[in-house]
Amino acid sequence: MMDQITDKYKTIAAPSEGIYKEKGSKFITYAYPVYSEEDIKEHVSALKDKYYDARHHCFAWQLGVDGNRYRANDDGEPSGTAGKPIHGQIKSHELTNILVVVVRYFGGTKLGVPGLIHAYKEATIDAINNAEIVEKTVNDIYQVNFDYLVMNDIMKIVKDEDLQLVDQQFDLSCTIEFSLRQSQVERVVARMEKIDSAKCEYLRTV
Incomplete structure (x- = not known):
């Protein structure tokens, strides 16, 4: 069944902050909802500018519902001690379309590998x-x-399926842009294209 497609996901509603301190080191955390690698680059760059004097700007991100698009960056910390535990928490909270950046100010005392992993996790x-x-x-x-003549048939489907209209233009030849969940696509497009003159075209995913 097409309705069983995974088109739901959990993310954060708005940017948030966190902090963790250990043996003089300070770990300042920023989490952002993101939808593209361009978004991610902008946030990371802005934090590097803001905290230009920090020792490390470690981060991890995940995009999409399948879990295959992600990256973890240690930014100079020992391999696997920063980006990986950050990403581990993204996964354990079942989040996606999220970027987490942890800015570290070194406090003079080395934490060791277990200490770093614990600090970035917390x-x-x-x-x-x-x-x-x-x-x-x-x-x-x-x-x-x-065609204008089949307007009522098209609008009945819009109402039946509770589609969100994005744009519309009515003339002798009419055009409607609408948003729908991916799990609805096959059914809705099939219904519309049964109507004479109606032709659907995919535009983008949001």
């Missing part, structure tokens, strides 16, 4: 705990072109 948990976690759906934007 710093990440604090930011996530301070965030509002929300469930969202993956939506596709489609455009349907049709």
